[in-house]
Amino acid sequence: MKKILLFIFICSISFAQKKTIEQRVDSVLxxxxxxxxxxxxxxxSGGWDTGTQTSRPREGHIELIRKGKIGSLLNVFGAEETKxxxxxxxxxxxxxxxxxxxxxxxxxxxxxxxxxxxxASSWNPSLVEKSARWQAIEASSAGIHWTFNPMVDxxxxxxxxxxxxGSGEDPxxxxxxxxxxxxxxxxxxxxxxNTIAACIxxxxxxxxxxxxxxxxTVDFSERTFREVYLRPFQAAVNAGAxxxxxxxxxxxxxxxxxxxxxxxxxxxxxxKFDGFVVSxxxxxxxxxxxxxxxxxxxxxxxGIKAGVDMDMEANAYYNHLSELVNEGKVSQKIIDExxxxxxxxxxxLGLFDDPYKYCEAExxxxxxxxxxxxxxxxQSAREAMVLLKNKNNLLPLKKDLxxxxxxxxxxxxxxxxxxxxxxxxxxxxxxxVLEGIKNKLGKSTEVNYEExxxxxxxxxxxxxxxxxxxxxxxxxxxxxGESRNMxxxxxxxxxxxxxxxxxxxxxxxxxxxxxxxxILMNGRPLTIPWIQENVSAVIETWYLGIQAGNAIADVLxxxxxxSGKLPVTFPRYVGQIPIYYNHKNTGRPYNPNDHYTSYxxxxxxxxxxxxxxxxxxxxxxxxxxxxxxxxxxxxxxxKVSVNVKNSGSVDGAEVVQLYIRDLxxxxxxxxxxxxDFSKIFLKAGETKKVEFTITPEKxxxxxxxxxxxxxxxxxxxxxxxxxxxxxxxxxxxxx
Numbered sequence: 001m002k003k004i005l006l007f008i009f010i011c012s013i014s015f016a017q018k019k020t021i022e023q024r025v026d027s028v029l030x031x032x033x034x035x036x037x038x039x040x041x042x043x044x045s046g047g048w049d050t051g052t053q054t055s056r057p058r059e060g061h062i063e064l065i066r067k068g069k070i071g072s073l074l075n076v077f078g079a080e081e082t083k084x085x086x087x088x089x090x091x092x093x094x095x096x097x098x099x100x101x102x103x104x105x106x107x108x109x110x111x112x113x114x115x116x117x118x119x120a121s122s123w124n125p126s127l128v129e130k131s132a133r134w135q136a137i138e139a140s141s142a143g144i145h146w147t148f149n150p151m152v153d154x155x156x157x158x159x160x161x162x163x164x165x166g167s168g169e170d171p172x173x174x175x176x177x178x179x180x181x182x183x184x185x186x187x188x189x190x191x192x193x194n195t196i197a198a199c200i201x202x203x204x205x206x207x208x209x210x211x212x213x214x215x216x217t218v219d220f221s222e223r224t225f226r227e228v229y230l231r232p233f234q235a236a237v238n239a240g241a242x243x244x245x246x247x248x249x250x251x252x253x254x255x256x257x258x259x260x261x262x263x264x265x266x267x268x269x270x271x272k273f274d275g276f277v278v279s280x281x282x283x284x285x286x287x288x289x290x291x292x293x294x295x296x297x298x299x300x301x302x303g304i305k306a307g308v309d310m311d312m313e314a315n316a317y318y319n320h321l322s323e324l325v326n327e328g329k330v331s332q333k334i335i336d337e338x339x340x341x342x343x344x345x346x347x348x349l350g351l352f353d354d355p356y357k358y359c360e361a362e363x364x365x366x367x368x369x370x371x372x373x374x375x376x377x378x379q380s381a382r383e384a385m386v387l388l389k390n391k392n393n394l395l396p397l398k399k400d401l402x403x404x405x406x407x408x409x410x411x412x413x414x415x416x417x418x419x420x421x422x423x424x425x426x427x428x429x430x431x432x433v434l435e436g437i438k439n440k441l442g443k444s445t446e447v448n449y450e451e452x453x454x455x456x457x458x459x460x461x462x463x464x465x466x467x468x469x470x471x472x473x474x475x476x477x478x479x480x481g482e483s484r485n486m487x488x489x490x491x492x493x494x495x496x497x498x499x500x501x502x503x504x505x506x507x508x509x510x511x512x513x514x515x516x517x518x519i520l521m522n523g524r525p526l527t528i529p530w531i532q533e534n535v536s537a538v539i540e541t542w543y544l545g546i547q548a549g550n551a552i553a554d555v556l557x558x559x560x561x562x563s564g565k566l567p568v569t570f571p572r573y574v575g576q577i578p579i580y581y582n583h584k585n586t587g588r589p590y591n592p593n594d595h596y597t598s599y600x601x602x603x604x605x606x607x608x609x610x611x612x613x614x615x616x617x618x619x620x621x622x623x624x625x626x627x628x629x630x631x632x633x634x635x636x637x638x639k640v641s642v643n644v645k646n647s648g649s650v651d652g653a654e655v656v657q658l659y660i661r662d663l664x665x666x667x668x669x670x671x672x673x674x675x676d677f678s679k680i681f682l683k684a685g686e687t688k689k690v691e692f693t694i695t696p697e698k699x700x701x702x703x704x705x706x707x708x709x710x711x712x713x714x715x716x717x718x719x720x721x722x723x724x725x726x727x728x729x730x731x732x733x734x735x
Contacts (some may be wrong), residue, residue: 012678024352025343027095030334038321039064043278043305044087044101047075048295051281054313061085068093069318071312071342072278072456074102074148077109077424082143083359085477089356098355102278103194103580104421106165107131109139111546112418115523116151116177116382118406118542118660120167120567121614123655124679125180127383132184134376136196136327141367144356145349148278150181152232153202154637156580159212164420164523166207168567169580171228172674175235184237190242191350192359201615202247202280204262205229209249212577214492218249223667223702225251234271242275249284255290257283258299262305264610268330276309276341282642285314296320301329310337323566357623358359368430374547379671381544383550386564387615388538394515395537396558396617397475403446405473406434407466407509409455409502416481416647419523419543420488429546433479433519436549441558446474452509455483456500464509470500477556477706478506479519484543487523496574497527503698510534519552525570525609525730532608541568558617563653563679564723565614571606575600580668581611583721612657613720618648618684625719625727632733634710638694642719642727646682653681656690659718659726665711666704672723692719699733 016208019027029037046061064070064089075515076082080103089099107113109615113135132150139147151165156176167177178200187195205225209216220229221299235245244267247256256262257279267273269715282301285296293299300316301324311317324330346352367373384589387395397404410416412434414427431439434449441447452466454457470476482503485491497503507530517537520526539562544551552558590605591597599605621644628639644656658676663668675698678690699710712733720726 003250007025013226015327019721021344021347024347025340028095028343029340031095032339033337034322034325036068037210038065038317039069040339040342041310041317041321042070043074043310044070046073047073050397050593051313054282054285054315056315060089065089065099066092068095068097070099071097072102073311074098076101077103077142077144079141079143079359079361079364083356086355088357097353098143098346100349100351100450101150101486102145102146102199103139104149104422105135105139105144106149106151106421107419107543108135108377108425109142109144109424109556110368110424111138111320111377112422112427112429113377113542114165114384115162115381115419115542116166117168117523117567118544120143120173120177121379121386121564122380122381123565123567123677125176127380128177129180129184129349131376131380132181132284133187134373136185136187136229137194137637138367138373140194140358141197141360141364143364144196144285145358146199146243147185148199148201149185150198150236151201151410152178152227152236153207154232155207155568156497156524156578157209157212159492159494159522159574159577160209161214161488161493162205163207163568165340165488169569170582172568173567174232178232179239182236182241186240186242192499194288196615197242197349198236199243199245199278199347200233201245202266203244203256203277204233204247205251206247206249212492214490215248217363218251220727221526223316223706226319226702228267234350234613237267237271239272242348242528244273244275244277244542246277246283247284248280250290255283255287255292257308258287258292258302258306258706260306268307275345276338277307278310279308279312279314281312281358282314284308284311284316287382287521299323304330304334304338305728309341316532351607375544378547378551381547382554382560383549384542384544384564385555385562386540386566386613387412388540388613389532389535390535390615393515395556397517399441399444401445401474403473404437404450405476405477406437406447406449407452407469407476407504408478409451409453410481411451411477411479412449416521417543417545417548418486419484419545421483421493425546431478431547433549433552436551436553437477438667439550440553451718453501455502458501460501460504463505467508467512470509470514475515475517476509476512477517478509479521480506480676481521484523495526503530506535507529512531517556525568525571527571527608529572529608540564548627561617561650563614563616563655565611565612565655567611569607569611573603575603576607579607584668584672585671603628604735610722610724612655613646614655616652616720618646618650618652620654620721621645621647621681622720622727624731627717627729630731632731634712635696635731635735638696638731640692640719643687644680644682644690646684647685649684651681651683653679654721655679657722658692658699660694660722661716661718662699662711663714663716665701665713667700667702670716672718674723
């Protein structure tokens with residue numbers, strides 16, 4: 001009987017190759033028993049744990065695969081290793097259904113690119129798409145089919161450690177970056193052997209964790225949820241993202257992994273998503289401590305009914321779905337639909353046609369850390385940096401300086417530039433800041449180094465030598481910030497100033513009277529008001545990956561003119577949080593002449609650095625802001641133009657930003673909303689006319705009846721170099 005079934009299956013697959021994917025999915029589904037169907041819904045880690053430990057079946061992974069009880073593995077990679085395991089699935093299991101191998105390729109596989117927050121600082125979706133494309137090429141050569149990325153959570157609280165994984169605080173910028181990464185990972189043909197399926201996460205609202213504390217409760221209005229937090233997810237779904245990951249948090253009292261409202265009503269019914277949803281690590285099991293499931297069996301029932309198709313590491317589906325079906329608590333139809341979604345993606349990846357196409361050891365050898373990929377990490381790192389201050393044009397530094405002091409606990413770190421979630425990133429591949437400066441200058445300049453202090457320590461013994469070195473040098477470059485493990489998952493911080501005594505070190509070097517450049521290396525905005533007030537030059541570099549040192553040296557010595565802009569607001573002090581540019585007005589907006597308005601007694605309302613801020617080695621002048629109409633109908637578009645001149649003496653790139661404000665609505669509207677931007681390159685003295693189109697879609701919002709519409713009324717349009725330094729004009733929308 002088994003031989004007959006196998007013959008039927010092989011014949012059906014052969015015949016199905018002439019069918020549509022949906023027909024092929026149905027052909028396979030028809031041959032599966034309940035145990036095999038549930039197996040497709042189970043994912044286990046075949047490597048290290050990336051979450052809390054869970055009790056797994058006593059049978060090893062290989063035996064479970066052989067029995068058709070696992071549909072996916074994560075944390076297994078390498079062309080030879082994945083081929084060995086895939087061979088068990090497609091040659092030793094009854095139905096020969098291939099596994100899908102997933103891995104957290106967040107900003108690179110081995111060739112580590114800048115963290116996503118840094119790449120968002122480029123304001124260059126094309127660059128971000130190319131970066132994701134290279135990451136997919138490298139990871140796919142090592143047997144990976146699927147990345148748990150991009151993270152598209154909007155984050156308005158820099159205390160939250162996972163802000164480093166996303167694109168900041170703005171839904172428009174975040175949406176463009178989400179789409180760029182999906183396109184980069186998945187390419188033009190998901191079935192090609194150098195593409196990987198994207199997984200947009202964490203669905204949804206995870207970035208709004210109360211207190212900035214990871215895994216914490218989230219609660220906001222549905223209007224805010226849809227207008228801010230859901231927009232990048234919808235954009236990524238519309239771009240064709242293959243999968244989504246449910247988030248750890250609750251929204252409105254319902255944890256995501258048990259939310260039918262999220263997974264079914266919004267995702268599948270409203271957005272027409274036809275891929276599959278995977279839980280986050282044990283997030284189905286965590287329905288128990290959330291308090292909505294009494295045990296793992298009930299958690300499994302809630303998860304599958306909500307629309308979570310694949311259970312990552314909770315064992316809920318493995319242990320209880322069969323029982324739930326037999327008891328009539330979960331219908332066979334629900335199981336079939338989840339299996340269908342998973343098989344659909346496996347077919348789209350081409351795994352049924354060639355399950356070993358990602359398993360070519362020679363391709364892996366020639367691809368991982370190739371010269372092209374390493375060069376791509378360098379370009380991304382250059383564009384990711386943001387020049388925050390440059391008093392008296394201290395930068396760029398001259399290359400004929402006699403002596404340079406390089407100081408600080410991060411100046412010669414080989415590990416920290418990798419940042420969190422660096423996957424197979426290797427510290428031996430990293431170019432440190434000290435090495436980058438020496439590479440740039442060679443033997444023409446004496447470059448000396450002192451650590452000064454550690455990142456978290458309180459010992460100041462190293463200050464003396466650091467100060468002596470600064471005194472004996474023409475300039476001091478001080479590299480300070482966070483270690484790589486201080487930002488990322490489970491790495492929230494209540495204080496976001498420079499850790500330890502690093503600011504004391506900067507102050508000691510500043511007292512020498514020598515020119516000081518501060519290089520920040522961190523995964524979140526930091527509160528650094530003293531540094532901004534007192535130090536001549538400050539560069540935000542984030543975690544730039546393996547080419548960090550060379551990229552930073554390119555900027556320090558003027559071989560690359562920085563063009564990055566902040567994708568997130570920097571507060572002055574932690575007490576201002578949450579602080580973000582697109583906030584609402586109040587009934588009592590701040591008025592310095594009226595005590596009873598919204599302000600702090602001990603601090604300005606304004607940020608240290610606003611959203612969209614970033615300097616250049618040249619200057620840009622804006623003029624002639626004009627609109628082609630001052631009145632449009634609700635279904636019409638408006639043309640906006642502005643002249644931008646490079647009024648300095650250095651060629652450079654500028655991000656021209658367009659914001660709007662709806663002055664009166666049926667519900668309150670933000671004081672500004674980013675609606676477009678254009679990154680342009682201008683030679684010294686050159687002027688370009690930059691044009692934007694404000695379409696009806698860019699004017700829509702959820703009105704008082706939760707309809708997504710354009711309302712008639714008066715608007716302001718702002719164009720400028722950041723969210724605060726703008727020129728403005730007005731227009732009206734009429735019925």
